[in-house]
Amino acid sequence: MTRKLLTGNSAAAWGARLARVDYIPAFPITPQTEIIEDLAAWTDRGEMDARLVTLESEHSMITAAGAAASSGVRAFTATSSQGLLYGMEMVYTVAGWRTPFVMVNVSRGLASPITLESDHNDIMAARDSGFLQIHCATCQEIADGVLIAYRLAEHPDVRMPAIVNLDGFYLSFTREPVDLAEVSQASAFVGEYDPENLQFKGNSPLSQAMAVLGGGPYSYFRYEAHLAVQRALSVYDEIIDEFEDRFGRRYDMIDSYQMQDAEYVFVMLGSFSTKARDAVDSLRDAGWKAGLLRPRLFRPFPQQQLGQLLQGRRAVAVIDQNISMGMGGVLHSELATALYGASDAPLLASYIGGLGGRDISQQEFFAIADELRQADERGEVAAPRLLYTEHELTEMRKLQAIAQAEHAEIQQN
Amino acid sequence: MFRIRFHGRGGQGMKTASRILGTAFFKAGYEVQDAPRYGAERRGAPIFAYVRADRTAINERGVIDRPDLVCVADDTLVGMPAAGVVQGMDAHTVLLINSHETAETWQQRLNTEASILILMATEDVEDRAELPYIGSRCAAAAAALTNVIERETLAEALTEELGHLPDDVIGQNRDIALRAFDDMAQHAGLVAPGGMPSASDYDRPEWIEMPFENAAISNLAIHAGATSVMVRTGLWRTMRPVINYPKCSGCAWICSTYCPDGAINVRADGYPEIDYDHCKGCLVCVAQCPPHAIESIAEHVAREQEAEASS
Structure with a gap:
């Protein structure tokens, strides 16, 4: 095993290489492009025995990945943000084909306004598609997550495509030390892909019947897919035990930090959660019983497990790096569902933070903990809060003043 | 740290x-x-x-x-x-x-x-x-x-x-x-590692409640004219594509079609012409030209040659 500095993007490419993928349909988009650049260089130099093909869009790219997986080869692809949305028709469609492959999504805010920086609304848009979702917080988790995702996706009880999600900039362009498994070890873990009854052949074209008449057959197929995604929860636990045996790293479906006696808990997805780890340490130094939960597995959603872990806590702050317009944070809603009706459920507060890569400071974590304590004393939580400071609004007002002036000038001319 | x-x-x-x-x-x-x-x-x-x-x-x-x-x-x-x-x-x-x-x-x-x-x-x-x-x-x-x-x-x-x-x-x-x-x-040693912020003594973030503002304010539309023509993206160029006209077959569409910035125009005589105010120097045209009639030279060399020619 070699330990080296890798960006999140390189770690993702290494994951694909170690999984010995056969086929990589590709389309570039910032901040994901480095992944396919690495894979292209390796395939070009013969260091990786795979075929990389550049497609004309994400729509075609995802179709190609699903079709390739249907023909029995292991497929890998990657996208981000607008690219994921552009391919969204096929995200839902290939999940219905029940074709297992892995797609890395590098999270980036959605237009409009357009940005390059991290935000989870892109991956949330794929939430209901049938794709499994593994969310990463470190570069190490990305490389390992791709291997785990293949095992999970290709498991005969599951057989669904999977997305491994990582945050743009905060992981994609950030180097961290990563332990890379030997190819032989990784191969032994991932195993061979058995496509079972998926038997497309390029040399004998066939049509796949995907149309149904009436809601009866439709409901059957859709609900079977749902049950398969849910089955991935128990399959994940088996896989993760084996992964730990082989590589010594443990990836529970929920990453728990300092939860043994925690009264006040942060719940969040992705790389910003490592900042929350630091905040938990500092809060504990200051006498707080703080803790952190981070679902690695977001689809299937481990709601029962989260409910158990949160039972009896005083108050919980869900920090969503996404926003469902007209509703609020998606993770908050899902956690509320998980806790509804449970005895001894904690107070549940909602925070929106980190939209478009907006940083979350340590002081903000401390202040959130303080608000949780106040909520606990009052017995009810405050209204959902956007993490946004007076200074930020002042800066926004300056931009608006420039826009007003520009607007007035255009009106005059 | x-x-x-x-x-x-x-x-x-x-x-x-x-x-x-x-x-x-x-x-x-x-x-x-x-x-x-x-x-x-x-x-x-x-x-x-x-x-x-x-x-x-x-x-x-x-x-x-x-x-x-x-x-x-x-x-x-x-x-x-x-x-x-x-x-x-x-x-x-x-x-x-x-x-x-x-x-x-x-x-x-x-x-x-x-x-x-x-x-x-x-x-x-x-x-x-x-x-x-x-x-x-x-x-x-x-x-x-x-x-x-x-x-x-x-x-x-x-x-x-x-x-x-x-x-x-x-x-x-x-x-x-x-x-x-x-x-x-x-x-040596003048730069020392800093500590972690303390949760017992810190400046509380000055959060505000986001005010509701109607769309005329919160989404002021700024529709400007054709500004991209006015932005001289040619200043970004480090390598300059130069057409060698005697070699150019005048196919009239390949380089201009492939140019991702629309910076190659076709003249009335059917030959292409590069708009150096907007060519960013990506050199896609150099790679695509069938008779290899487009060469690339370093921008600073091109500028020196221009200066010499004009003096």
Whole structure:
């Protein structure tokens, strides 16, 4: 095993290489492009025995990945943000084909306004598609997550495509030390892909019947897919035990930090959660019983497990790096569902933070903990809060003043 | 934890500087995180990169807001608010500036409590994006100031990170970097690792409730004219495609169709013409031209030739 500095993007490419993928349909988009650049260089130099093909869009790219997986080869692809949305028709469609492959999504805010920086609304848009979702917080988790995702996706009880999600900039362009498994070890873990009854052949074209008449057959197929995604929860636990045996790293479906006696808990997805780890340490130094939960597995959603872990806590702050317009944070809603009706459920507060890569400071974590304590004393939580400071609004007002002036000038001319 | 920021312009090698220093820390047994922060992603635009190094795993992420060392490759950025050079500096910070001016001058100008050191500026260059070896020099100076990276370790890291370059270029970078390392040796240890913020004594964030504002205010539409014509993106070009008309077959569509910026027009006589005000120099046309009638030459060479021709 070699330990080296890798960006999140390189770690993702290494994951694909170690999984010995056969086929990589590709389309570039910032901040994901480095992944396919690495894979292209390796395939070009013969260091990786795979075929990389550049497609004309994400729509075609995802179709190609699903079709390739249907023909029995292991497929890998990657996208981000607008690219994921552009391919969204096929995200839902290939999940219905029940074709297992892995797609890395590098999270980036959605237009409009357009940005390059991290935000989870892109991956949330794929939430209901049938794709499994593994969310990463470190570069190490990305490389390992791709291997785990293949095992999970290709498991005969599951057989669904999977997305491994990582945050743009905060992981994609950030180097961290990563332990890379030997190819032989990784191969032994991932195993061979058995496509079972998926038997497309390029040399004998066939049509796949995907149309149904009436809601009866439709409901059957859709609900079977749902049950398969849910089955991935128990399959994940088996896989993760084996992964730990082989590589010594443990990836529970929920990453728990300092939860043994925690009264006040942060719940969040992705790389910003490592900042929350630091905040938990500092809060504990200051006498707080703080803790952190981070679902690695977001689809299937481990709601029962989260409910158990949160039972009896005083108050919980869900920090969503996404926003469902007209509703609020998606993770908050899902956690509320998980806790509804449970005895001894904690107070549940909602925070929106980190939209478009907006940083979350340590002081903000401390202040959130303080608000949780106040909520606990009052017995009810405050209204959902956007993490946004007076200074930020002042800066926004300056931009608006420039826009007003520009607007007035255009009106005059 | 060591928290170090490098500020420069696109093309000066700030990302490379952060990688050299990151790899040097890693080789010295540290846990490391290094990253560039791109803005406009073009040569000459302000860019910064940062390095964190600690004895234990690093959980902190994103832009460094309390730097122990700020290293500035290009002193014209110091006074530019958008470049954010002085952001988060305090008495604990060391500011290292590549400049012809003295530390005292900068101390007066900035009125800062930070310690200021000067990385002696080399010869003047016309194109600020081409300060030679500045990335390697910044990385080496930073390494010396931390006093936890051996000279040899720094050299190994530099060789590793510049491995894609020819040997003589790596050698020049190494020699010049090691000179910067030695120059800073007298200040070794001046840059000290900073601590973690305290949860018992901190400035509470001044959060506000976002006010509701109707769309006429919250989404003021700014519809300007055809501004992209007015932006001379040709200034970004470092390589210039030049059509060799005697070889051009006048197929009239391949280069102009492939040009991603619509910067190749077809003249009335059926031959293409490159709009150098807007050609960014991607050289797609050079690759696509069937009779290989488009050559590429370095932009500065092209400009010298133009100057000669007009004199």
